[in-house]
Amino acid sequence: MSEMPAARPRPRPVTGHGGAAPEGPARVTASVCCAASCVSAQSDLILKKLGEKVAEAGLSDVAVKRVGCLGLCAAGPLIAIPETGRLLRGVTPDTLEPVVEELRSARPNGHKEAQEPFFSKQVRVATENMGTIDPEDIDDYQAHGGYEALRQVLTSMTPAEVRDEITRSGLRGRGGAGYGTGLKWTTVAKAQGSPKYVICNADEGDPGAFMDRSVLESDPYRVLEGMAIAAYAVEASEGYIYCRAEYPLAVARLRTAIRNAQRSGFLGSAIAETNFSFDIQVRLGAGAFVCGEETALIASIEGRRGTPRPRPPYPAVAGLWGKPTLINNVETYANVSSIVRNGAQWYSNIGAAGGKSKGTKVFALAGRVVNTGLVEVPMGMTLREIVYDIGGGIVDGRPFKAVQTGGPSGGCIPAEYLDMPVDYESLIKVGSFMGSGGMIIMDDTSCMVDVARYFMDFCREESCGKCPPCRVGTTELYRMLDKICSGEATMEDLEEMEKLAAIVQRTSLCGLGQGAPNPIFSTLRYFRDEYVAHIVDRVCPAGVCTIKPAEVAR
Amino acid sequence: MSKPTLATVWLDGCSGCHMSLLDTDERLLELTERADLVYSPIVDTKEFPEHVDVCLVEGAVSSEEDLHKIKMVRERTTTLIAFGDCAVTSNVPGMRNPIGVPPLFERAYIENATTNKQLPSSVVPRLLPTARPVHRVVKVDVFLPGCPPDADLIYNMLDDLLAGRVPNVAGARFGR
Amino acid sequence: MTTVFTFTIDGQAVAGSEDQTILEVAEENGIDIPTLCHLDGVKDRGACRLCVVEVAGSNKLAPACTTQIAEGMEITAHSDRLLEYRRAIIEMLFMERNHVCAVCVANNHCELQSMAEEHGLTHFDLPPISPVVGIDASHRLFAIDHNRCILCLRCVRVCDQIEGAHTWDVMQRGIETRVVTDMGKPWGESTTCTSCGKCVQVCPTGALFEKGRAVARGSKTRRPYLPYLKVVSEERG
Numbered sequence: 019m020s021e022m023p024a025a026r027p028r029p030r031p032v033t034g035h036g037g038a039a040p041e042g043p044a045r046v047t048a049s050v051c052c053a054a055s056c057v058s059a060q061s062d063l064i065l066k067k068l069g070e071k072v073a074e075a076g077l078s079d080v081a082v083k084r085v086g087c088l089g090l091c092a093a094g095p096l097i098a099i100p101e102t103g104r105l106l107r108g109v110t111p112d113t114l115e116p117v118v119e120e121l122r123s124a125r126p127n128g129h130k131e132a133q134e135p136f137f138s139k140q141v142r143v144a145t146e147n148m149g150t151i152d153p154e155d156i157d158d159y160q161a162h163g164g165y166e167a168l169r170q171v172l173t174s175m176t177p178a179e180v181r182d183e184i185t186r187s188g189l190r191g192r193g194g195a196g197y198g199t200g201l202k203w204t205t206v207a208k209a210q211g212s213p214k215y216v217i218c219n220a221d222e223g224d225p226g227a228f229m230d231r232s233v234l235e236s237d238p239y240r241v242l243e244g245m246a247i248a249a250y251a252v253e254a255s256e257g258y259i260y261c262r263a264e265y266p267l268a269v270a271r272l273r274t275a276i277r278n279a280q281r282s283g284f285l286g287s288a289i290a291e292t293n294f295s296f297d298i299q300v301r302l303g304a305g306a307f308v309c310g311e312e313t314a315l316i317a318s319i320e321g322r323r324g325t326p327r328p329r330p331p332y333p334a335v336a337g338l339w340g341k342p343t344l345i346n347n348v349e350t351y352a353n354v355s356s357i358v359r360n361g362a363q364w365y366s367n368i369g370a371a372g373g374k375s376k377g378t379k380v381f382a383l384a385g386r387v388v389n390t391g392l393v394e395v396p397m398g399m400t401l402r403e404i405v406y407d408i409g410g411g412i413v414d415g416r417p418f419k420a421v422q423t424g425g426p427s428g429g430c431i432p433a434e435y436l437d438m439p440v441d442y443e444s445l446i447k448v449g450s451f452m453g454s455g456g457m458i459i460m461d462d463t464s465c466m467v468d469v470a471r472y473f474m475d476f477c478r479e480e481s482c483g484k485c486p487p488c489r490v491g492t493t494e495l496y497r498m499l500d501k502i503c504s505g506e507a508t509m510e511d512l513e514e515m516e517k518l519a520a521i522v523q524r525t526s527l528c529g530l531g532q533g534a535p536n537p538i539f540s541t542l543r544y545f546r547d548e549y550v551a552h553i554v555d556r557v558c559p560a561g562v563c564t565i566k567p568a569e570v571a572r
Numbered sequence: 573m574s575k576p577t578l579a580t581v582w583l584d585g586c587s588g589c590h591m592s593l594l595d596t597d598e599r600l601l602e603l604t605e606r607a608d609l610v611y612s613p614i615v616d617t618k619e620f621p622e623h624v625d626v627c628l629v630e631g632a633v634s635s636e637e638d639l640h641k642i643k644m645v646r647e648r649t650t651t652l653i654a655f656g657d658c659a660v661t662s663n664v665p666g667m668r669n670p671i672g673v674p675p676l677f678e679r680a681y682i683e684n685a686t687t688n689k690q691l692p693s694s695v696v697p698r699l700l701p702t703a704r705p706v707h708r709v710v711k712v713d714v715f716l717p718g719c720p721p722d723a724d725l726i727y728n729m730l731d732d733l734l735a736g737r738v739p740n741v742a743g744a745r746f747g748r
Numbered sequence: 749m750t751t752v753f754t755f756t757i758d759g760q761a762v763a764g765s766e767d768q769t770i771l772e773v774a775e776e777n778g779i780d781i782p783t784l785c786h787l788d789g790v791k792d793r794g795a796c797r798l799c800v801v802e803v804a805g806s807n808k809l810a811p812a813c814t815t816q817i818a819e820g821m822e823i824t825a826h827s828d829r830l831l832e833y834r835r836a837i838i839e840m841l842f843m844e845r846n847h848v849c850a851v852c853v854a855n856n857h858c859e860l861q862s863m864a865e866e867h868g869l870t871h872f873d874l875p876p877i878s879p880v881v882g883i884d885a886s887h888r889l890f891a892i893d894h895n896r897c898i899l900c901l902r903c904v905r906v907c908d909q910i911e912g913a914h915t916w917d918v919m920q921r922g923i924e925t926r927v928v929t930d931m932g933k934p935w936g937e938s939t940t941c942t943s944c945g946k947c948v949q950v951c952p953t954g955a956l957f958e959k960g961r962a963v964a965r966g967s968k969t970r971r972p973y974l975p976y977l978k979v980v981s982e983e984r985g
């Protein structure tokens with residue numbers, strides 16, 4: 019977005035952590051992605067071997083560095099050479115010779131390789147350090163402006179001023195519902211009771227979502243700093259990060275980061291030599307989707323069964339141990355330090371096309387799109403830009419059919435809305451939902467009834483079992499969808515399913531059950547003919563479902 | 573004008589609902605004055621008539637024979653009543669549903685049999701995979717739950733129907 | 749000093765003190781709101797959703813048992829729509845397990861069965877789930893038949909909050925959710941169960957019953973437990 023005002027200039031990257039460090043300033047840097055996706059393809063071994071090979075080759079002015087997610091996860095393992103703008107894809111531990119040669123000959127002459135739209139159309143705020151800094155190195159973080167915001171807040175702002183800044187920035191919760199962050203902070207600050215708590219929701223349970231994981235793996239200090247600023251703003255002294263145990267790398271980096279931050283005086287007592295104290299503990303979730311729901315998450319931290327409870331009272335008033343509790347998503351916290359550093363105005367100017375949605379949103383692009391991976395875009399960017407410019411279009415040039423956003427409570431948006439802006443309100447208008455940022459692109463090989471069944475299966479398995487509409491309703495809805503997919507349903511069954519879906523949505527206790535029927539509603543809204551084809555013509559237009567032979571007695 | 577015709581059939585049930593019908597006692601006489609009982613396990617007719625106005629169906633749809641019979645009955649009946657819990661919910665016959673037919677037979681005819689351990693084959697109609705409530709097979713017009721439904725409820729319902737009123741089944745409940 | 753709020757339920761003017769729930773005030777005023785998971789004397793959990801009411805100005809339904817009253821609230825506790833929801837919830841509970849009232853030990857003493865009758869349910873449109881669930885009859889005096897359990901968790905709460913034994917708990921989730929004794933051990937091997945029988949008395953259905961009782965003979969009304977529970981919990985504060 020060209021109208022975006024530039025952020026304040028940042029010091030040049032410090033190189034040389036985790037890999038091989040040059041004696042003087044580095045001529046070029048090999049930034050090896052060490053986030054989960056590339057690590058799973060041995061990028062940690064690549065980091066080690068490349069360091070050795072660079073040393074063997076006597077390249078004393080080359081730094082080899084561990085960095086976080088470089089974004090194009092599907093093309094990993096990735097190595098970036100920031101000085102020349104080169105991105106090396108699909109590197110393996112056995113194909114490092116060409117990399118060494120490239121590093122030998124690379125000359126940073128200010129002439130960077132033109133960036134592909136995948137990168138150039140992104141606006142990076144929450145992920146600004148991602149792929150640039152060493153995620154475990156607190157000095158590297160500070161060299162990139164880290165902890166400037168916290169210092170500024172502690173030394174020159176009152177808690178009310180901080181809340182006001184966040185409110186004016188227009189930041190809204192990135193965990194799903196998009197509740198105003200400043201308003202939430204103010205509610206917690208004004209709530210009676212002490213101590214107060216700050217919780218970071220890192221449970222990230224949506225199928226296919228990995229935005230929060232990447233932030234934690236690539237720039238954990240940023241989340242700690244955001245939480246510390248929040249704690250100051252709501253006058254809390256204890257914090258928890260609730261992270262799913264399936265994210266071992268994120269958990270390890272968080273623990274390292276917390277330890278380093280404590281040693282460097284950015285956590286613990288007397289932070290940054292002021293009288294503000296705040297500490298953070300990590301709590302592991304066992305991977306139940308529902309534990310991402312805030313009241314279930316709190317129950318889980320308290321050591322109880324992770325099931326939601328009716329709200330009100332909201333956690334802001336009565337949360338952890340019954341005390342006022344601020345709970346925000348990882349990405350929400352990841353935006354905070356940038357807002358403080360650059361000002362509320364700067365942030366709210368980003369994504370001006372997004373109406374009441376300000377700033378940026380991180381999405382995990384998945385499905386039938388060429389560039390799958392992690393992207394951060396300004397609010398209000400059109401779906402078409404995301405799918406075709408950033409995503410590189412549909413695999414094999416097939417026709418675009420729909421994009422699914424919002425995870426299991428979300429919806430499918432058909433091609434006719436490709437030019438709609440992606441923001442909270444617009445997504446709701448077309449029957450979908452921002453959610454935490456999963457974005458699954460589908461082409462004509464996807465059956466929309468099958469898609470609805472997939473998400474219902476997920477909700478059915480993840481229902482906590484507390485309330486009958488969700489516990490029983492999702493199972494019944496799943497069976498009805500299954501019956502349609504196998505060609506055994508009648509039009510009366512379809513009617514019955516719609517009726518039940520509406521009741522489950524209305525009467526369920528928490529967002530899981532209330533949102534579970536959404537994939538049914540949105541696919542029916544745009545693809546009803548596919549349901550009818552399964553029922554009346556007994557065919558699956560996309561050729562996905564196996565229709566049973568006709569003679570089954572009803 | 574001829575009197576309306578009334579029939580009752582019996583699928584997979586215990587006959588308790590029919591007993592309860594008989595418990596309407598002397599009111600039965602009045603009912604048979606207002607309607608012709610043209611087919612029932614308690615009368616002699618062998619063939620279900622081509623057209624019946626009101627038919628009470630006791631029992632769940634459990635076997636191929638039940639299935640055949642209920643489809644025929646539905647075709648020939650104006651007002652079909654699911655009569656009693658077995659017809660309404662599948663009730664006791666439905667208790668086999670979670671088990672499935674093969675393990676059920678194994679238990680009943682092999683494991684628990686003392687002599688002549690073998691599965692029934694030719695004479696009895698084949699069981700359907702599950703015992704189903706009548707309305708999951710054909711359209712049902714009136715439901716009268718109860719195991720069995722109380723005689724007063726049966727009478728009141730028939731009284732309403734024969735008088736051309738929408739039947740009031742308030743007070744009917746599953747079980748007793 | 750407690751503040752008194754005045755508000756309306758189904759158009760009727762009512763008053764309550766600030767710490768009361770909608771359900772409590774409704775009961776005091778003779779307005780019947782159906783409940784299943786609620787039990788006087790143990791903590792409410794707002795789970796069964798039967799007591800949901802509409803509050804003017806809110807687009808969400810509120811469970812009467814856990815929602816605090818507020819000044820000027822306009823509450824609808826009975827409407828055609830709410831009746832439809834409640835019937836659907838009762839129906840889902842029937843479909844979830846294998847409820848065969850005719851042969852149930854709690855026949856005619858069952859809150860679920862009565863609830864169906866009171867809401868005019870004469871049949872079920874949803875397909876039955878017919879799960880395979882078991883019976884644990886290993887306890888000397890009592891048994892649990894999961895075919896009849898509606899997961900109200902009254903047993904869990906009364907055992908924990910009143911008896912203090914915490915024998916009962918919940919395992920698994922979704923449609924697989926089950927109440928369990930001693931983390932999944934057979935009830936008869938429980939080392940925490942005091943055999944007080946409170947769980948059996950509070951169970952709304954025939955899921956928990958005294959052994960040796962025939963069909964329809966599992967009356968739960970012989971011991972006046974419920975008022976007792978309320979008194980105990982009030983004394984404990």
Ligand SMILES: Cc1cc2nc3c(=O)[nH]c(=O)nc-3n(C[C@H](O)[C@H](O)[C@H](O)COP(=O)(O)O)c2cc1C
Pocket residue numbers: 190191192193194195196197219220221222223224307308309310311312313345346347348350454528529530
């Ligand atoms: C079923 C369910 C699952 C959820 N999972 C998550 C999650 O994984 N991560 C998250 O941040 N929020 C999740 N939420 C939303 C949280 O309840 C809560 O609104 C959020 O953490 C608030 O943070 P925010 O205001 O920064 O978005 C979930 C909500 C529901 C109903």
Ligand code: SF4
Pocket residue numbers: 308325326480481482483484485486488489526527528529530531532
């Ligand atoms: S809606 Fe589903 S997940 Fe939420 S409380 Fe009810 S059963 Fe649990």
Ligand code: SF4
Pocket residue numbers: 892896897898899900901902903904927947950951952953955956
């Ligand atoms: S056993 Fe009875 S009291 Fe316990 S949860 Fe089940 S229905 Fe409720």
Ligand code: FES
Pocket residue numbers: 782783784785786793794795796797798799800811812813814
């Ligand atoms: S009684 Fe209120 S939700 Fe069950």
